[in-house]
Amino acid sequence: MAARKVIITCAITGSVHTPSMSPYLPVTPDEIAQQAIEAAEAGAAILHLHARNPENGRPSADPAVFLQFLPRIRQATDAVINISTGGSSLMSLDDRLAAALTARPEMCSLNMGSMNFGIYPLAKPGMEWQHEWEPQLLEATRGAIFKNTFADIEDILKRLGEGCGTRFEFECYDVGHLYTLKHFYDRGLVKGPLFIQFVMGILGGIGADPDNLIHMKHIADKLFGGDYRFSVLAAGRQQMPLATMAATMGGHVRVGLEDNLYLGRGELATSNAEQVRRIRNILEALSLEIATPDEARVMLELKG
Ligand code: KMH
Ligand code: ZN
Structure with missing residues (x-):
């Protein structure tokens, strides 16, 4: 029997961490492109991407900034490009x-419910900030709602799914989000195989x-049977332990500096590729094979 292939997604920079937390967090278009390309070379089949203001590293939704790194990544790799539609809880839809x-x-994230999204505890006492916006942004998440209403989700499905042929990384932050996904599945607005x-x-x-x-997997099995893949x-x-358990x-697994700045206890990851190599080594030690971007496209029925 052919070995099962594991898709590695790498989330390159996100909007949770700030430049003062790690000198290795990519913030300029050059840094984002370079780290994304290295992550793909290390084995990431999918690259989940956000942008940042090149001047100060603050999360940015500006398409012009994305266009400074997307063509470079597309030219240098065949990785699946996955653009965030979550942005940050402080941006409008x-x-x-x-x-x-x-x-x-080919792919975008789609967040399956409104929720508190608290990153303010990342501001540790005594931290030295390079930019005033960093502690201000973290503090603002104390009073913000990450808004993803049913109407918002439907809007994204119509504009990106129907309109552009984009498939989704359905981000489920709790069990209830699986039931919301099932609601859209039953209405025929999302089609399997779902990538949850x-x-x-x-x-x-x-x-x-x-x-x-x-429990999450148990409920997803009950709701979607064989018509989904999970990551x-x-x-x-807990990034590496739970990724290993998932595999x-x-x-499938997602790593990257969006989700965790460290490689191990007290040791900052010096790049996204380093985390990709770490999970890849673990998976290969367990006799699991890594999916190429084209294999991921087949498994997830992407438009290619
Ligand atoms: N930052 C992650 C916890 C998105 O970009 O749509 C979730 C995320 C959301 O990746
Ligand atoms: Zn993201």
Whole structure:
């Protein structure tokens, strides 16, 4: 029997971490392109991308900034491009969709519910900030809602799914989000095979705990039967343990500096590729094979 292939997604920069937290967080278009290309060379089949203001590293939704790195990545790799529609909890929905509507990628993230998204505890006492916006942004998440209403989700499905042929990384931060996804599946607005990202360890969502992963998969099996694939991202230090567990349960994995700045306890990852190599080594040690971008396209029925 052919070996099962595991899809590695790498989330390159995100909008959670800030430049003062790690000198290795890519922020300029050059840095984002270079780290994305290296992550693909290391084995990432899917690159999940956000942009940042090149001047100060603040999360940006500006399509012009995305267009400074997307063509370089597309030219240098055949990785699946996945553009965030989550942006950050402080951006409007129109802003969050602008880059994806311009670039019309094969894949976009789609966040399956409104929630608190607390990153303010990342501001540790005594931290030295390079930019005033960093502590201000973290503090603002204390009073913000990450808004993804039923209407917002339907809007994204219509504009990007129907309009551009984009398929989705369905980001499910709790069990209830699986039922929301099932609602859209039953209405025929989303089609299998679904690619469900179990997002674990965000303050406001389900905890990064093995029991929760087992439960999420159990409910997804019940709701979607064989018509879905799952991947796991765990924020912070549970990133590698839960990714490993996901792969041994038949799933796929997401790593990257968007989700965790570290390689191990007290050791900053010096690049996204370093995390990709780490999970790849673990998977290969378990006799699991890594999916190429084209194999991921077949498994997830992407437009290519
Ligand atoms: N930052 C992650 C926890 C998105 O970009 O749409 C979730 C995420 C959301 O990747
Ligand atoms: Zn993201």
